[in-house]
Amino acid sequence: MTPRDSSDAHDEPGDGPRASRWSDLDRPPLNVAALRRALVREGGLWSSLDVVPATGSTNTDLAGRAGTLAEGAVLVAEEQHAGRGRLDRRWTAPARSGLFFSVLLRxxxxxVERWGWLPLLAGVAVATALPRAAGVDTALKWPNDLLVTVDGEERKAGGILAERAGTDGVVIGIGLNVTLRKDELPVPGAGSLALAGAVSTDRDTVLRALLRSLEEWYGRWRAAGGDPAASGLQETYAAGCATLGRVVRAELPGDTSITGEAVAVDGDGRLVLATEEGVQQPVGAGDIVHLRPA
Structure with a gap:
């Protein structure tokens, strides 16, 4: 799917008429020129930055153009209609209520066997940037959910999806609810920076912080040859992972599940569960449900 221009951003079939992009003064558009000045520089990771009014999925769009783009291309959508999370779950939100963007890495x-750390790396980058940029503590639910605390409860405010792009590239998509209000939440367990008491919900500021943090962590990891321990990634992920120390249920492909205490994230980025049978079982893919504190 290709990005749509602003003329058709108001005519999505089945959605009915939409408000003008200028109608919500609390949600101004991103300042593209300022973002490029701040982020696209000689010797830096980010080689280009484009913002489109609306699209289906920034991951799909960027992956489709990967063959013509340099590493470090960034694509941001003010509104996303077919964003995907893990297990092909849909990710939608009102225009300019969040940050929906994808980056191309090579x-x-x-x-290649260490590339599985990239979505976890993106999670660490976001979780370490948000306290400084927005004043919101962010925890990580393995493997790639971003959690904030709203009214004393853990809520999902964002997610990360990594996909291969050709033979040498990976597209990482990040979705983050910024100003989503309570009546706009797609599900009861969702949250946003605003609902978590953010001191700043300026999306330009937050996006700059996220991309700078991602550049820093990617540089460390790449300089260490992808070694998660030598780069500090494994330790930092574990320190910020809300899943560790919890009793969880891992719902696995093939309609099977494992229940146990999450005790570690191993060198391959897998979640290690200690089961009641005394077995330590690594989980590389699946849906994790937090059941209760350990």
Missing amino acids: PAEVP
Whole structure:
């Protein structure tokens, strides 16, 4: 799917008429020129930055153009209609209520078997940037959910999806609810920076912080040849992971599940569960349900 221009951003079939992009003064559009000045620079990771009014999925769009783009291309959508999370779950939100963006990475010097750390790396980048940029503590639910605290409860405010792009690229998509209000939440367990008491919900500021943090962590990981321990990634992820120390249920492909205490994230980025049978079982893919504190 290709990005749509502003003329058709108001005519999505089945959605009815939409308000003008200028109608919500609390949600101004991103300042593209200022973002490019701040982020696209000689010797830096980010090679280009484009913002479209609306699209289906920034991941799909960027992956489709990967063959013509340099590493470090960034695509941001003010509104996303077919954003996807894990297990092909839909990710939608009102226009300019969040940050919906994808980046193209080509970690050629890192062994492919270590590329599975990239979505966890993105999670660490977001979780370490948001306290400084927005004053909101963010925890990580393995493997790639971003949690904030709203009224004393853990809520999902964002998610990360990594997909291969050709033979040498990875597209990482990040969706983050910024100013979503309570009556706009798609599900009861959702949250946003605003609902978590953010001191700033300026999306330009937050996006700059996220991309700078992502550049820093990607640089560390790449310089270490993708070694999660040497780069500090494994330790930092574990320190910020709300799943560790919890009793969880891992719902696995094939309609099977494992229940146990999440005790570690191993060198391959897998979640290690200690089961009642005394077995330590690594989980590389699946849906994790937090059941109760350990």
